[in-house]
Amino acid sequence: xxxxxxxxxxxxxxxVETLYIVALALVFGGLGGLLVGLGLYLSRPGHIxxxxxxxxxxxxxxxxxxxxxxxxxxxxxxPLARIVVGTGIGNPxxxxxxxxxxxxxxxxxxxxxxxxxxxxxxxxxxxxxxGPWRIIVTVLxxxxxxxxxxxxxxxxxxxxxxxxxxxxxxxxxxGNFALVYGYRQFNPVVTWAAVLLIIVLVQLVQFLGxxxxxxxxxx
Amino acid sequence: xxxxxxxxxxxxxxxPPTTRGGSPVVAIDSVDLEVEAxxxxxxxGYSGAGKSTLVRLINALExxxxxxxxxxxxxxxxxxxxxxxxxxxxxxxxxxxFNLLNSRTVxxxxxxxxxxxxxxxxERRERVEELLQFVGLADKAKAYPDQLSGGQKQRVGIAxxxxxxxxxLLADEATSALDPETTHEVLALLQRVNREFGVTIIVIxxxxxxxxxxxxxxxxMDRGRVIERGDVFDVxxxxxxxxxxxxxxxxxxxxxxxxxxxxxxxxxxxxxVTLSFRDTEVDQAAVFAEFxxxxxxxxxxxxxxxxxxxxxxxxxxxxxxxxATSVDAALARVRxxxxxTEAR
Numbered sequence: 075x076x077x078x079x080x081x082x083x084x085x086x087x088x089x090v091e092t093l094y095i096v097a098l099a100l101v102f103g104g105l106g107g108l109l110v111g112l113g114l115y116l117s118r119p120g121h122i123x124x125x126x127x128x129x130x131x132x133x134x135x136x137x138x139x140x141x142x143x144x145x146x147x148x149x150x151x152x153p154l155a156r157i158v159v160g161t162g163i164g165n166p167x168x169x170x171x172x173x174x175x176x177x178x179x180x181x182x183x184x185x186x187x188x189x190x191x192x193x194x195x196x197x198x199x200x201x202x203x204x205g206p207w208r209i210i211v212t213v214l215x216x217x218x219x220x221x222x223x224x225x226x227x228x229x230x231x232x233x234x235x236x237x238x239x240x241x242x243x244x245x246x247x248x249g250n251f252a253l254v255y256g257y258r259q260f261n262p263v264v265t266w267a268a269v270l271l272i273i274v275l276v277q278l279v280q281f282l283g284x285x286x287x288x289x290x291x292x293x
Numbered sequence: 294x295x296x297x298x299x300x301x302x303x304x305x306x307x308x309p310p311t312t313r314g315g316s317p318v319v320a321i322d323s324v325d326l327e328v329e330a331x332x333x334x335x336x337x338g339y340s341g342a343g344k345s346t347l348v349r350l351i352n353a354l355e356x357x358x359x360x361x362x363x364x365x366x367x368x369x370x371x372x373x374x375x376x377x378x379x380x381x382x383x384x385x386x387x388x389x390x391f392n393l394l395n396s397r398t399v400x401x402x403x404x405x406x407x408x409x410x411x412x413x414x415x416e417r418r419e420r421v422e423e424l425l426q427f428v429g430l431a432d433k434a435k436a437y438p439d440q441l442s443g444g445q446k447q448r449v450g451i452a453x454x455x456x457x458x459x460x461x462l463l464a465d466e467a468t469s470a471l472d473p474e475t476t477h478e479v480l481a482l483l484q485r486v487n488r489e490f491g492v493t494i495i496v497i498x499x500x501x502x503x504x505x506x507x508x509x510x511x512x513x514m515d516r517g518r519v520i521e522r523g524d525v526f527d528v529x530x531x532x533x534x535x536x537x538x539x540x541x542x543x544x545x546x547x548x549x550x551x552x553x554x555x556x557x558x559x560x561x562x563x564x565x566v567t568l569s570f571r572d573t574e575v576d577q578a579a580v581f582a583e584f585x586x587x588x589x590x591x592x593x594x595x596x597x598x599x600x601x602x603x604x605x606x607x608x609x610x611x612x613x614x615x616x617a618t619s620v621d622a623a624l625a626r627v628r629x630x631x632x633x634t635e636a637r
Contacts, residue, residue, distance in 0.1 A: 198392035201352055201385075202406035202457070203378035212405070216396035290396075 077261050081251075088251035089271060095169055095237040095247055096230065102173035103233065104226060107180020110136065112210065114185040122196065122206050132181075139178040144236050147175050148243055168240035172233060180229050187221040188214055220290040227283025231276050238272075248272055295330035297363075298461060298493050299351055304360030304370075306346055306517075320346045322517035323360070328495060328510075330460070333487050335508030335525065336497040337540055343517040344497040348463050351495065352384045353377045364461070382410050385454030385492075389466035391446040393438040399449050400425070400434040406456040424452040428482065444475035451482060455490070462486060464496045468503055480506050501544040505529070505601060513537045529599070530571050530606035547608035549595045554636055557594055561612035564620055569632040570598065571606045580630050587623035590614040610636070 078085070110132060116122055117129040142150070151171040152162035159166040191214055199213045215222070238249020248268045256265030306321035321343050328334045338344050349355035350362055353369050362370045365383060372380075385406075393402050400421050407417040425431045428448040438446055447467060454462055464483065468476040484507050486492050496508060504511050504525060512522040513536055521528060521537045529545060532538040542548075548567055549557060557565065570577060584591050591611045598607035613620050627633055 192390070192392070194388055194390050194392035195394060197354060198386070198388060198394075198453075199405070199409075200354055201381060201463075202409050202453075203381040204409045205375065205378060208409065212408075213394065217394060219396060 075263055077255070077259075078264050078267050081255055081264060084251060084255065085267065085271075088246055088248045088268070091165065091246035092234065092237050092248045092272075093275075095165055095172065095240055095245065096233045098169045099172040099176055099233050099237065100226075100230060102169070103176030103180055104229070106173060106177030107184055107229070110177055110181025111184020111188060112214075114181060115188040115214075116206070116210075122200070122209060136178045136181055139175065140182065142175075144171075144175055145239050145242060147171060148239055151175075152243065163244040165240065165245045167243055168237070168245035171243075172236045172240075175236065176229065176233060179232065180226075183225040183229060184222065187218045187225050190221050191217045220287045223283055223287040223290055227280055227287070230279045230283070234272060234276060295332070297327055298330050298365060299326070299328040299495070300361075300363040301326040301350070302361040302363075304350060304357050304362055306343075306350060306355060307358045319517050321350065321357070324517075324519050326512060326519065326522075328493060330493055331487070331491055332510055333484075333494045333496065333508045335504035335511040336495065336514060337499065337501065337504055337511060338497075338514030338536075339499060342514040344499075344514055345465055347514065348465055348495060348497050351461075351463060352381050352386060378409075382406070382457045383459045384461045384463060385457070385459040386463040386465065387447065387450040387454050387467045389469045391438070391443075391450045391470075393446055393449055393453070395438050398435050398437055399430060399441070402438070402449055403452045403456055406453060410457050420456060421452075424455060427455075428452045442475075443471050444478055447471065447475075447479050448482060451479075451486065455486065455492070458490075460492055462492050462494045464494060464498075466498055467496070469498065469500065476500075476503070477506070483507055501540045505544050505599075509602070513540065526572075526601045526604050526606070529601050530569075545597065545599050545607070547597055547599075548634075549610055549636075553595065557610070557612070558636075561592070561594060563612050563614045565594070565610060565612050565636040566624065567596075567608050567610045567634045567636065568627070569606075569608050569634075571631075572604050575631045580627055583626045583630070584611075584613070584623050587619045587626075588615060589619050589623045 113128065113132050114136070117125040117132065119126060119129065148168065148171040151174060152167065155167040155170045156162045159170045161167050195217060196209055196213060199209050204212070237247050240247050241250025241253055248271060252265045252268035256262065256268065301324055304321060304324045305319065308318040308320060310317050324347060336344050336347060346355055350357050351364060353372070357370050360370065361368060364380060367380065369377065369380060394405065397405065403421045403424050404417045407420060412420070425434055428451055430445060430448055430452070433441065433445065438449065441449065467483070468479050471479060480503060483494060487494050496503060498504065508525050510523065511525045511528050512519045513528070513534065514520065515536045521532065521534045528537055529541050532541050568580060591613050593609055594612050596607060596609035598605055624633055
C-alpha cells in the first residue's frame with residue numbers, strides 16, 4: 075500500500091497514457107474499421123456496390139489479421155510502424171499497431187451491425203432515386219446507429235486490453251505500470267490498483283455507450 | 294383509352310445458376326404488359342410467380358436481361374444506374390413491410406424523397422404538410438415509425454411515395470401485412486390517389502379481393518409468365534385459365550367444386566345444371582320463365598351473384614325435377630339465353 079502511495083504520480087501518468095493511446099486508437103482504428111466494415115457490407119454480393127473481388131480480398135484480409143495474437147502482432151508490425159510513424163517503439167508505434175489490428179476487428183463488427191438494417195429500407199431509398207453515397211449517409215449509418223454505438227463501446231474494452239500490451243514495445247500506460255511496478259517488484263497491491271482503475275474506466279464508458287445507444291434507438 | 298405509360302415488350306429476367314453446373318433461374322419469361330394512364334392495374338399470382346420481380350423491373354430496382362421496358366416514353370432497359378435516378382422520381386413505390394426509416398420521424402420519412410430530389414427546405418415543409426393532411430396523419434408528424442400501427446405506417450409509406458408527385462405508383466403487396474379492416478382503409482386511400490391525382494397504380498398482390506376492390510385491369514402471373522390479362526370484370530366473370538379460375542374462386546362463390554357437388558348430388562337426385570349470369574345481358578326472370586313454361590321444377594342449391602365495377606355477374610346451380618324430355622326442352626331454350634353447364 076505504501077508503495078502505491080509512493081507511485082501515485084507514475085500511476086496517474088500511466089492512466090493518462092492509457093487514455094491517450096486508447097483515444098487515438100479509437101479514432102484511427104474506428105475510422106479504419108468503419109471503412110473496412112462499409113467495404114465488406116457494400117461489396118458483398120447482392121448489396122448496393124456488389125463487387126466480388128473487393129469483397130473476397132477484404133474478407134480474407136480480415137480473417138487473416140484478426141486471429142493473430144496482439145502481443146505477437148505488435149512486434150510483427152514494428153517494421154511497418156517505422157515506415158508510417160517513423161519509429162518502431164514507444165506510444166506512437168503502439169497506437170499504430172492497435173489502430174491497424176483494431177481496424178480489422180472493428181470492420182467485422184461494423185459489417186455485422188450494418189447487416190441489421192433491413193434490405194427493404196435500402197430498396198425504398200433506391201426507389202426514390204437515392205445513389206449509393208446518399209444511402210450510406212442518410213440510410214445505412216443512421217439506421218444502424220444504435221447497434222454501431224454498442225459495437226464501438228464493446229470495441230473500447232478491446233482497445234484498453236490491447237493498450238496494456240504497449241509496454242512490450244516501450245510504450246506506457248496502465249499495463250506497463252502494473253507489469254513494471256507490480257508484477258516485477260512482487261507487489262500485487264500495485265497490480266490490483268491498475269486492474270481496479272481499468273474496471274472503473276471500462277464501466278464508465280459502457281454506461282456512456284448504453285446511454286447514447288438508448289437515445290439512438292429512441293425507445 | 295389513355296396513353297400508355299408503362300410498356301413491357303418480351304421482357305425476361307434470368308438469374309445465373311445459384312450452384313456451379315446448375316441451370317439458370319428464369320424469374321420473368323417473355324412478358325408483355327401495357328399499362329395506360331389512369332389504370333389501376335392488378336398483377337396477381339401465387340408467391341414465387343415473379344410478381345415482385347416484374348414490378349421492380351418497372352423502376353429498374355431489378356434489371357431485365359432481355360426485352361424492352363418503356364416508362365413515360367423512355368427506354369430504361371440497359372440504362373446505367375445513375376441515369377435511372379431521375380426516372381425514379383416519377384415512380385412512387387410502397388411495400389409490404391412499409392420500409393420506413395426508423396431513424397426519422399413521420400415527417401422526415403415523407404421529406405426523404407424531396408431531399409433526394411433537391412427541393413428547398415421551404416418546399417419540403419409545405420409538401421410534407423399537404424401529404425400529412427391527405428393521408429390523415431397531421432397529428433403524427435413528429436412520431437417515429439415504431440409508434441405507429443401497421444395501417445398508419447402504410448399511410449406514411451403512401452405519403453412518402455407521393456412526395457415528388459409521381460404519376461405512377463407501384464404497390465408491392467401493400468396490404469398483405471394488414472388486417473382486413475385496415476386493408477380496406479389503405480385500398481380506399483389508394484383509390485383516392487388514383488381518382489384525385491390521376492396516378493396510375495400497379496398493384497401486385499396474391500389477394501383477389503384487393504383486385505376486386507380497386508383494380509380496373511388485371512394480369513395473372515404463373516411461373517414468370519403472364520398467362521391471362523384483361524378487364525377485371527372479364528377475367529372474373531369468365532376466367533380462361535385454371536390458375537385464373539382458382540384465384541377468382543377465392544372471392545367468387547360460384548361453381549361448386551367436385552366435393553361440394555358430390556354432397557349436393559346426394560341430396561338432389563335429379564339433374565343439376567349451373568347457369569352463368571354475366572352483366573345485365575342476361576335476364577334472370579326470362580331464364581326462370583323458360584323452366585316454368587316446360588313445367589320443370591327447380592331449386593337453387595348453390596351459387597352467388599357478385600358485382601365488379603358496378604357490373605353484376607355470377608353463377609347459380611339448380612336442381613331440376615321433371616321428366617327428361619321436359620328438362621331437355623327447357624335447357625335447349627335456356628341455352629339460347631345464357632351459358633349452361635350440366636354437372637355430370
